[in-house]
Amino acid sequence: MTPDWTKNLVEARNLNIRFGSTPVVDDISLDLPKGRITALVGESGSGKSLVAHSIAGILTPAARLEADRLSFAGVDLRDTKSPGWRDLRGRQIAIIFQNPRAALSPVRRVGQQIGDVIARHRGLKGAELSRAVVEALGAVGIVDPEARQNAYTGELSGGMCQRVMIALALACNPRLLIADEPTTGLDNTTQAAILDLVVDQIRARDMSCLLITHDLALAREYADDICVMHAGQIVEKADSARIFTASQHPYTHALLKASASQADSIASLEPIKGSLPDLNGPLPACRFANRCPRAEERCHSAKPPVSGPDTARVNCWNPLP
């Protein structure tokens, strides 16, 4: 099936991911529209990376994926053996990870690693290929790319490694960039520089981006839309300003109250009650029900309904007004 670029880039409907009998991602539906940056925000264990991996087709074999639909530009992503799937991945869907040093090879020069991707997907050779490599490194703000292409990752700082990773991801002009906690572990000044760069490149190339982060303040600054996950469920999706000014789901509200970046004083910081539910045990229909101050009887027994327009959607029986 050939890609249809007029549609949403990614459409996921009723996506479930299980490890054995443990339902780690529960029935989520998510669209990634063209030309927008969507942040997937949640605490560790919320399943946000698994969702990203399922779109990139790099889910661990131990995971069982079921979905009514999981498509990229109309192409079914569930069947990883289908022809053309490998061309989509790498060429049209690129991913950058939290720890670039671990994702790059330590024994090959960074220029060679970028060259591999360009040769595989764009079929360039010789002088043309070298030129493309230098261009790719230059585009991510690496000074003196001619010389730096010969470096090994061990010779580069963490921020520089992440730039190389971004150069590699963008080398084939993909339509979608998945950034999985791209700046965790980097200094704040470097974090700002890297994310500014990613966003500039995405806007300049008219790409879409799925930004995975646990940091609401980062999501607000860099994303157009924010999707909040809790324990494998999407609880709320809205444009990013709205999440901060008019959050509807009690979990989003609690997360904001617990964030150091949103608090005026230590006294106003409010930890969320309880802890993430044990996904192996019996789970309430809304997985936040046991921690929720607004929970009712039906939150435990029946799946919360989805309400609201596309710009402010909430999965809750009893949303905040």
Add this chain to the structure above:
Amino acid sequence: MTLLELSGVTRSFASGRKARVVAVDDANFTIAPGESVGLVGESGSGKSTLSRLICGLTPPEHGVIRLKGAPVTAPTRAVQMVFQSADEALNPAFTIARNIAVGLGLSNGSATKEVAEVAAQVGLSPELLPRLPHQLSGGQQARAGIARALIAQPELLLLDEPTAALDVSVQALVLKLIERLRQETGCATLLVSHDLDVVRLMCERVLVMYRGRIVETGPIEQIIEAPKHPYTRMLVASMPGKAREERIVLPSTAPQITANACHFRDRCPLATDICARSRPQLTDVSAGHAVACHHAGGADHPVSESVEC
């Protein structure tokens, strides 16, 4: 009255055959009893070496560290440290109770009364005490790390990125716990963090370090609202939500460290000749607010678009 006083404290380490890296370069500051101070700076700025010096884990080459007037030469009970990753800082073969007792210098599991008291104080329930560290959640491990430091009844608690590895809601719990313990015990805190939002909530005063030197110190509101040093401005502008135009990220490819110069000059938009010739000293700009920069009083800093890190 001062609790801790550093004067001219310097520490360097060998790097390669001939070179030496000056990790802490002529640090001078004091901490008052019960005060909450933050220490910020990027990785490699010398924050950890400074913490180790204050703890007595590393001796200074030059200068003196005094605790209530007496020089610190070895680890003392009065200064305790809470380490960054609680799971790695607890002995995996010891029960939680025994790990906490280590803070008293005991590893044989005695002092059960003190352990029970301090566990209650940090909110660790008694049934967790016989367990091993890996059986606890991240937040519980963080509490155990704090309990181990607290059992020695310190007068200064050093906290090295205590919440960096924790989720938002657990971070909120631990920060509130530290604040409550500070109120209850009257113990001073030095919080090492790269998260200015955490420092903003937790500290009255902040020290900014850059490549071994303290470049600015002052009340937290002044540092966040009106930073004077170009490096502090860059740090503040990197906080999410700050205007992008104010971010200054300049080449840092070949750091030029010269004793008699400003270490920040190769990244600094304000740098002039004098910065390469003379080392700026910490100078008061207002009460309690000092900055080490030749141009801190100058006009608006220019903006640069160059990026590399």
